[in-house]
Amino acid sequence: MPLEKGLVIVHNRLSHDMYQLEFISPEMAARSKPGQFLQVKVNALNTPLLRRPISIYDVDKSLGSITLLYKVVGQGTEAMSRIRTKEYLDVMGPLGQGFNTSPPGRKILLIGGGVGIAPLVYLARVLKAKNYQVKVLHGADSRRNLVAFEKLREIGVDFLPATDDGSAGFKGLVTDLLATKLKASQIDYIYTCGPDAMMKTVAAYANANQIPGQVSLEEHMACGVGACLGCARQLKSSDREMVKICKDGPVFDIQAVEFSVQGEVSR
């Protein structure tokens, strides 16, 4: 599996626990597809031992760079936040199955919750470059965590935020924004990533309106390459087979997944 040490050229704190890190790796950038992820070694020590999976947030092929967006939630991401510019980031990837970047229809809706916006931004860039009409809904607790706003504006897609506290855009859940402000006839294909409760509601909406789409799932990972069964999960309770989120996913068709929500991991 391709390993790379990429020179970190940007590492910014975007809000109290969200960071953006850009590093140079022309070959990895050329191979990366929206929805794929990298296994990041968060520091030079072996503590924590395991690499951490982080989505490819954006790619600049002309510069040969990859950008990551991450939220500090524990030891690994906290160690990552201490990496400095001009240091080298040890990454493995790109890994996993990415999004379908040739969806049917022209009217495309992307719905991200929290840091679940991360894999949708490069997707927005690629779809926009193919002349799809792309609308992005992003739900966050407040304005300060609508961290993808600048990139989405630069890409030139329609952006509709929803915040819990009403500090920007729609006041309330991003799924309420979907249900009350959008018509199903305006959507040919849906992509979503975020907390399971959010994706469950989006999937129910897609199914009720017979809109095809894809979801990006999250699971605790160890190897990240299909070798350890650490991320094995049943997509539906009726499925006989387990899938490996790292190798068979993290992207799956929205109709293939049943969200039970209780006790499941979320971003």
Ligand SMILES: Cc1cc2nc3c(=O)[nH]c(=O)nc-3n(C[C@H](O)[C@H](O)[C@H](O)COP(=O)(O)OP(=O)(O)OC[C@H]3O[C@@H](n4cnc5c(N)ncnc54)[C@H](O)[C@@H]3O)c2cc1C
């Ligand atoms: C395919 C994939 C892509 C991801 N992309 C991103 C991304 O772009 N940006 C980002 O910020 N995060 C992303 N994540 C989640 C990220 O990998 C975890 O937040 C990170 O591994 C936590 O490491 P830690 O050592 O800081 O926290 P830990 O100390 O390991 O855990 C802290 C808390 O986070 C929870 N947690 C840990 N790992 C996961 C996980 N995989 N899913 C859900 N909850 C978890 C733990 O249960 C615990 O409550 C992604 C995960 C996957 C599987």
Ligand code: FES
């Ligand atoms: S993390 Fe090892 S099989 Fe998926």
